[in-house]
Amino acid sequence: MNRVGAHCYCSVIVPGPWWNPLTYELQSPLPRGSRLKIPVGRGTRFGIADSFFPTPPEKGTFNIRQGKHLSDNSPLLTEKTLDLIKWTGKTFLCGSGEVLKVSVPSSILSFPGPLVDFDSLDGENQQTSGQYEENFLYECKTFSRWKKIVELLEKGDSFIALFPEQALAASFFALLPPAMQKSALLWPSTGGKKLQDAWIAARKGSVPGIVGGPGAVFAPLPGVRSIIVDEESSGAYRTYRHPFLNMRTVAARKALLEKASLTLSGRLPSSRVYLRGKPRCTELPPRENVKLVDLKSSFSSEFQGIAGSLPLSAALFSETARVLSMGKVALWLLDRKGYAGEVACEECGKPILCSSCGRVMAWEEQRRRLRCSSCGKVSPLPETCPSCRGVLLSGKRPGLEALLPVARATAPDEKTVLIWDGTKPCGKKAARGLTKDLSGGGIVLGTRSALTVCDLADVGFAAWVDADSEVRSVAFQAKFTAFSMMWESLWRGNSGGGRTVLLQSRRPGFGWQKGMVLGWDHFWNEELRERKELDLPPFSFLLEIKSPSLGLKESIMAQLEKIGLYPMDPGEPPLVFWVTTPSPASVQNVLAPFFSIGNSSTGFPEITVWID
Structure with missing residues (x-):
């Protein structure tokens, strides 16, 4: 617990795209991880107390405003959960505020009344501290692999088991012994009251284990001793909306912070896991x-x-x-x-692109419309080419x-x-x-x-x-x-x-x-040889940066060039560029000014960190 004197200043994590925490004055001390109600602009928001200091920061062009401690009897987040949120925000270059939005239901963060006294429950549910370890389980036959995972969970330790799809999580949950099914929790895939109730149950420690999709990695289960990530190489562990996270990587960090065992399993490993653990392919098809x-x-x-x-x-x-x-x-x-992978003009040769993301649009003949192959936006099939007004449009690629x-x-x-x-x-x-x-x-x-x-x-x-x-x-x-x-x-x-x-x-x-x-080990040996020569993940980190404007894009690229990096601009989509870096930490200081709260009117970049 982090306390200071009766009067202090507090760094607060607030849901939002800015990287810098906001500073507020408090009239009384409170534990780290507690909820606060704070003024932001002309309104108020809810945030999480992070760090404290007895004197205000250096005078700037801003006034330090008063924060209000809510009537909770204990912190909403544990120290380890808060550390995980901050680490995730730094690693995936999205800021702690964006991670807070996806890790804590908004209905809980902004709950007007006092929450459950979690402190009185933590001691009852806290298990003996464990030791971080990594285990690998790669078998092609799903149910054979799942049976071994069930045997692992039957040891009785608290656990979180993650699967790339909710349907797979439900199928695995059905394999658990009846007694374990009765006490464990199948994490909901949607929000609302179900997610709120599940989150509170996990935070109270009233369930011994949780099975769910990628989002269950943020289930605040205290004293978790075992974390399983099945089909860890699946792209479904990468979120498809901002903030762009890799939940497998978040799960690994959570296991490290909790001193829990981490089991990575599936039909085949990801490149980073193969490079790190060197698992072997033991099963080939006839x-x-x-x-x-x-x-x-x-x-x-x-x-x-x-x-x-x-x-x-x-x-x-x-x-x-x-x-x-x-x-x-x-x-x-x-x-x-669709009927064709894209539609193009026979006169100018240009394809019809999505007005939202700039990607090609598939032709859905049955519905006489176009659908973006990337973002899913739907639009009518035009009668003429948007570029040259030509009337000869044809499909490409059946x-x-x-x-x-x-x-x-x-x-x-x-x-x-x-x-x-x-x-x-x-x-x-x-x-x-x-x-x-x-x-x-x-x-x-x-x-x-x-x-x-x-x-x-x-x-x-x-x-x-x-x-x-x-x-x-x-x-x-x-x-x-x-x-x-x-x-x-x-x-x-x-x-x-x-x-x-x-x-x-x-x-x-x-x-x-x-x-x-x-076998997949043969595939990875050849693939990693090529990636190493090109300095691609997992031998580096590849950043995909989408800027809100062309001017800001040029500014970011110029700043990256100053520290010796070489941005790659494909031209299409026009606001996107790429850059490789040894680690996300090496670019944080350069990118941080573009995520200041003062830039709210100009917009913020969106960054995807490709790690493998």
């Missing part, structure tokens, strides 16, 4: 289950209104027919939503909707054929309906999100219609993203490793595709 087909020997399917074709192989149709005859499901996977008639012609009339592109959420009712519809087999056309079908139906065949397209992205981790999806398609679900996976490629069996046969 060679006959991996089919690599040369697209040059396939026939091309052309589609009305779309420039370009989509090669389809004989193996695609023969394997589909085989599994349909067995009453199983065939997945046709193409990470390209998508899932274009494949639908082909799939329907392939399947018998009684078999279900549908598209799963991730644009609609799949709740429990929808999942049950899908399982019923596919009980006799069928064809599902989908993006990478359609791999969820492997948990709901008997998938006997998964075909990557254009495996090469998955690595055309300029993102440094494109090959890993492609490999991990295709490796997942081999093992996910209840097939027991008996599923056949087909990769249609222009260079079948070359490069990263060798890992599908030789």
Whole structure:
């Protein structure tokens, strides 16, 4: 507990984008982590007391205002939780205030009345201090791996078990012994009262363990002794909204602060974990289950209104027919939503871009509209080109909707054929309906999100219609993203490793595709050799910086150049640039002035820290 004399000054963390804490005067001492009601601008906000000092900071152009201690009998946050929030804000270059917003429900932070006296409960629920340790558990078969995790949790220590998807967390929770299910808590995936009640229950220590999605990492469970991160290499642990965090990394730091054991598990490790722990791939698929087909020997399917074709192989149709005859499901996977991946002008050649983020927009023919492939914004299909007013618009790169008639012609009339592109959420009712519809087999056309079908139906065949397209992205981790999806398609679900996976490629069996046969350690050895030569993560940190204006973008780039860094400006989107750095700490002092509260009128940059 951090107390000073009767009159003091306090540094307060306030939800918001600025990095600098705000200073307030207090009339009486209070513990670190307590809630405060403070004036900000013309209004008031709620914040968390961080540090204290007996004298005011050096005189500046501001007046120190009075903060009000609420009537709580104990701090809302423990010292360790507050330290985790501050570390996360510094590591991911978003500020403690943004992390506070996602780690504490707003309904609790701004609760008008006194909260529960947590101090009286902490002593009852505090367990013997442990020791930080790292464990690795990589097995391809999900339920075999989960059973080992359950055995680990049955030792009785308090735990937090994280999964990349809420549906996976619920499935794991159902595997727990009945007594453990009764006492543990399945962390809610949405906000509102459910999250508020779960947060309070965890803070009180009234539950021995928590199972949940990535957001459960901030569950304030006191004295946690074991933290498990399953499928730790999944991109779902990276938040898709600001602040951009990697929850796996936050979980590792939490285990270190709590002196708890950290178990990292999954079908394959992330690059940083592989480099650090050197786990080995002990399970390979049967060679006959991996089919690599040369697209040059396939026939091309052309589609009305779309420039370009989509090669389809004989193996695609023969394997589909085989599994349909067995009453199983065939997945046709193409990470390209809509009827065409983009729409471009035949006269000027420019694609139609999203007005919000500047990315290409997919053509949804069934709904006669465009949808951004990045942010999801929907807009009508224009009659003329926005750039040159040309009237000849055509699709490029056939998508899932274009494949639908082909799939329907392939399947018998009684078999279900549908598209799963991730644009609609799949709740429990929808999942049950899908399982019923596919009980006799069928064809599902989908993006990478359609791999969820492997948990709901008997998938006997998964075909990557254009495996090469998955690595055309300029993102440094494109090959890993492609490999991990295709490796997942081999093992996910209840097939027991008996599923056949087909990769249609222009260079079948070359490069990263060798890992599908030789294992993920072979893939990582080759991939890390290339990344080291290029000084890419995990050998450095890659920052993606989005500025609110071109002028501010140029100012930030100039300041980074002064400390010897070399920003990379791709030009599109216009407000985004990239820079590699040895660590986030090396750029904090340079970037901090751009996140001062005084810049609220001009806006703040948004930074994504890519660590692996």
